Amino acid sequence: MRHLGASARERFSGFLFISPWLIGFIAFYAGPMLFSFAVSFTNWDFFKNMTFVGLRNYFRIFSPDEYALPGLLKTFLFVGLEVPLQLVGALVIAQLLTRKLRGVNLARSLVYLPAVISGPAGGLIWRFMLGKQTGIFNYFLSFFGVRPIPWIDDPHYALFSIICIGLWAVGQPMILFLAALQGVPTVFYEAAEVDGASATRKFFRITLPMISPTILLNVIIIMINQFQMLAPLIVITSGGPAKATYLYSYVEYDNAFRFMKMGYASSLSWLMFVIMLVVTLLLFRSSRRWVFSYSERGDIL
């Protein structure tokens, strides 16, 4: 593509066109976040004067606060289970829906459907269906002689149930996998068939390497979404029973918007930011070993 020379005028009008974003980024992202970094070293709660407390907020996350550290561990458990489950679920369903069958487009749409009904309605539907006494889930299970299970009313089951509900929303990664699977050149499969490769071998030797960039993208998207997952907790379990689903995001939410402890909440959110940054960078680092790239450029975006 041939460009006309970039004159000083073009440079100026370039900045002019992106200036809305630049101003918004400084005013609503970078500025407030720097301010909150400063606030994280104070005990500000909107009412008291700001007093510098050094690293006390950050220490508090790890000892006096009885909810933050357990919440963080539960979040790790939750993300650690949800990411592989959603990833495998999305890939399996995408693989099932690549076949050219009549009605396959409708099935794809139905799998994606839950993605457009997030918010309280989606959570409430599940809360209703998972009720212990009259929920439809336990009714279906009763056909198999299973006694009513307290899916969301028992601390031992609640987090597990939230994890399973998350599997309902695999539509987004599924669509990305579908596009990636359809993008694998068929000549590779044809060549493998000539060599007599089995279906499993084709999947692990051709399909997986070819879609590995999409796997990385999906891992990152799912992981970031699950680290911040909060709305279903508020709607379905309110963090209970017995704080069983009181994840880190909920601790942040309560401290910031219910207790108005802006200093402490800022330190909680900065810790989460750093954790996610480190995990994402580690993923990108490791991706050089397992993500296959055509162009040898090794970049994903």
Next chain:
Amino acid sequence: MRASRAGSLAGAAFRYLILLAVSVVFLFPVYWVFLKAINGPIAIFQYPPDIYPVRFSLANFRNAFHNFHLARNFLNTLKIMGFALVGASLSSAVVGFGFARMRFRGRNLLFIVVIASIFVPWDVKVIPQFMEFSALGWINTYLPLLVPLFFGYPFYIFIFRQFITQIPYELDESAIIDGCSRVGIFTRIILPNLTPPFITVLVYEFVRVWNDFLDPLIYLNKSSTYTLSLGIYHIISPWFMDWGALLAASALSVLFPVVLFFILQKYLFGGLVLSGIKA
């Protein structure tokens, strides 16, 4: 010969069975909320439940509208929707054009910042923003939900930028030779070609605003300002759960995005796939 034909027939039947099973599993919760909503208040906790419609009653809906201000909350959501759709799409198109067509120092670095900010989690950005917006006195107004949208929404900037880079640059060049300004190129050459990304962005923004729950929950405390999704949440009560009203309101709130989705799914999927493709 015969056996293999029977085998392939069984294989096809098996594949259709899987297709059907997957569809039912994902559709059932939606079906269930509609069924329970139209079955009337007495059938809510009926056990064993009827899994197909046996009676029809609008009492749950009447209840939801009457006792929980569903209509007012619905209007509030529409009000926000109007501003959000216009603000987010137009500003993102302008910025996307800048990143796709203009050359200036630091452009690539800034675009990486745009992409990185798509991935900044909600809980990381909302606490700083909450402090800022309360200092500005924007609590209990729609400003915190709307004003940032008018400065470009990173994911939509990305969609527009990707689409504009695919429009042949020769179009711009010939317009420049004809003496057209940069603004003129945007409004006369590029903008008329942006229908597909605009539809994608508008559908996304509709679904996002419609379902947005956490932002209204934080910024809106007065019941007269509640949005539809926030209003549904406030039907939940620790003392008495009016499940009939809740399910009726949920069914209504699910209805709009679902219908829109089935009409415009081509554009929604297009945008999603686009987001996964290398730039």
